Amino acid sequence: MLLTRPVLDAIVAGDVDLVFRLWKRPTVKAGGRLRTAVGELAVHEVDVVDPATITDDEARRAGLVDADAVRAALEPRRTTATRARVARPDETSRVYRVRVGYAGADGRAALRETTLGRGELADMLARLEAMEARATEPWVFASLDLIARWPARRAPELAELLGRETLPWKAQVRRLKELGLTESLPVGYRLSPRGRQVREAARRRQRARRGTPQG
Structure with a gap:
């Protein structure tokens, strides 16, 4: 409406x-x-x-x-x-x-400014990984990385960098926004304090997994 x-x-x-x-x-x-x-x-x-x-x-x-x-x-x-x-x-x-x-x-504004405790952070990462697993192609962590690197860049340009169509990708970013991880700007997006925390935690987890010896 x-x-x-x-x-x-x-x-x-x-x-x-x-x-x-x-x-x-x-x-x-x-x-x-x-x-x-x-x-x-x-x-x-x-x-x-x-x-x-x-x-x-x-x-x-x-x-x-x-x-x-x-x-x-x-x-x-x-x-x-x-x-x-x-x-x-x-x-x-x-x-x-x-x-x-x-x-x-908007309740999402409070979410964006609220960082997560250790258990909450682990739950959030598990939720994002589940979203990634259900997708036909990876987008969750790549989108967080892209927005972190290019804040306030036009959404069509960001989607193109990911090789995605603009409207489907913007719908996915709205899911991140619902979780308080991103916020819209007059042009483009940026990560919220919560989003930066989650992205850094995800990057640490990815580095730790890459460094784990394979059995």
Whole structure:
């Protein structure tokens, strides 16, 4: 669910707590969280509504002047769809009223700054190695090394250095971001303090394995 920065700021301030969207199927669910540029939003309720029943009070809670403004904002989108996508409205779409609230900073930001204890570090390395083992080709540790070497370099260039397509590789980097190991920059990425710790531990483990006599 895309929200403009003014709407996000209004949600943080408590001035907006409703969002109206025209969807084939909702892209958020009640009880879920939504990560945004200002932090996380809690999704409290997701309900189908008849546009004719939207009230002026609800419109103001959505940051608009009245119910007619809500309906006007929704209606043009009904005729602009050209591709069959869940979030792209068409004649089968319905109006959803979503009640949201600010839930605080993105939890990944705290993860990025938190280094791991010895046991946690071993668990993280085991998790990354399992991710690597399930992949059709290695990417986990190579991506950490590449981002460490080339912070703030464009993602397509980094993907090319790995011999990968950009979009699939960016999806993989998002998995590292979920673990607090990387963070996005205006251009490219960099390793977080946690990411640097994990990378160094992985490199030490790799060196130790290479130095182990083979039986």
